[in-house]
Amino acid sequence: MxxxxxxxxxxxxxxxxxxVRLDRPPEWLRGRLAGALDQLGHYPSAADDLAARSAAATRHGRSPDEVLVLAGAAEGFALLPALKPRLAALVHPSFTEPELALRDAGVPVERVQLDDYRLDPSAIPEAADLVVLGNPTNPTSVLHPAAGIRELLRPGRVVVVDEAFADTVPGERESLAGCAEPGLLVLRSLTKMWGLPGLRAGYALGDAELLAELSRLRPHWPVNALVLEAVRACCEPAAVxxxxxxxxxxxxxxxxxxxxxxxxxxxxxxxxxxxxxxxxxxxxxxxxxxxxxxxxxxxxxxxxxxxxxxxxxxxxxxxxxxxxxxxxxxxxxxxxx
Structure with missing residues (x-):
């Protein structure tokens, strides 16, 4: 795996x-990142973090306290054990990093295997208090209906939607990035669209309490100045x-x-x-x-x-x-x- x-x-x-769409970032983004190099001489500030969160929040119609900047969406998967789930349901076939992070932390995992690759909300175990799925799903390229994903939400359960490829879908159809429902956690990546696998930049969207719980074990300055600049740049209207x-x-x-x-x-x-x-x-x-x-x-x-x-x-x-x-x-x- x-x-x-x-x-x-x-x-x-x-x-x-x-x-990954590009073999290197576009020139305008390279210029923004180069311009941020002088910021490497000091630790990222709360204001720097707020500027990046505000840009992502504006892009998705959220508030800044509903955004958590990540060192790539993969960091979001690594943080999932901090939610202390009792049973995690992983919808497969799908990206394997969430399951690996949860199993390594000793979290009980149940695989929900989709024979036709399409989401069946009734297949999710009722006891699962954490559900993880991709949309569109890697590697099947299936785009699940947002309404079907919403059916998974219920009190006491967190539903994690990996939207690493959502910006490759015209109109970002079926995205839940702008949906502020309790228990919904959406992970976004800048890697695929902007040619940034060597930087590791992304963010999570969810209610403030959920994000605080997700990030409670993170170290100080978990993302660097270039990541913060990349989030700001790639969430601006011209980039969108x-x-x-x-x-x-x-x-x-x-x-x-x-x-x-x-x-x-x-x-x-x-x-x-x-x-x-x-x-x-x-x-x-x-x-x-x-x-x-x-x-x-x-x-x-x-x-x-x-x-x-x-x-x-x-x-x-x-x-x-x-x-x-x-x-x-x-x-x-x-x-x-």
Missing amino acids: RHHGDVEAERGLVDFAVN AESERAAEEFAAHRQDLLDRLADLPEVSVAEPAEGPFLLLRVPGGERVRHELRARGVAVRRGDTFPGLGPDHLRVAVRSPEQNSLLVKAFRDVLECG
Whole structure:
């Protein structure tokens, strides 16, 4: 379960394994981060933190006390044991870091396996006081209805929604980032949209009491000045408009890839897909993955996600030119198999 796509994407390979839009931040964001370097000479202040929280709050129609800046959404998963859940329900297949953090802390975990990858609120154990799911879900690319997620809310339960890819969906459909309901905790990431995996920047959205409980064991200055600047910059209206244009482009490129894959009868695709990646099922998937790699193409293995097997592969959505290269490599491998 401690496997991530970056392990697959070695230098020199065409990368369809990692779901990051850009290979480096855009120039305007690089300029903002460079301009913040002089701030490294002092500890981040309460005012600095408030400025970042205020930017995220404005972006989502929340108040600043409903925002907690994080060292990446992954930090939010690492903090979940601080909520002291008695039973955590993890909706799978999905990103594995939340389960690992909870199990390592000794929290009882029950997996809720979705055979068709779509959320069934009735499948969640009534006794679970913590529920974790992704939306859109990695690696299935399924976008769950917000109304279905809201059905999971009840007194004494925290529902955690991993929205690391929500800004890649046009209009951020089904996002609950602006929903101020008790017990709802939404985690957002800047990594995927803005090419910031080396910085680790994100934030949590929830009611103030819940965020205080989540963060009670954090050290002083848990995020650095560059993260605070990145949150401010990426939550401004111009950045939000740019991300919406990118989301529309993702949708067009995803359809292009789906159309091309339709010409490969051996490859089945989990649909409907709404994220910047697709989950594929290919006979002899492990062999195919290795042979693609020998041809210079990296894809993400799927068998490290609970409920999936070696025939499952996850591929990132790229430009039509790159999509064409991927499909050709698949065709060559499958014809030789």
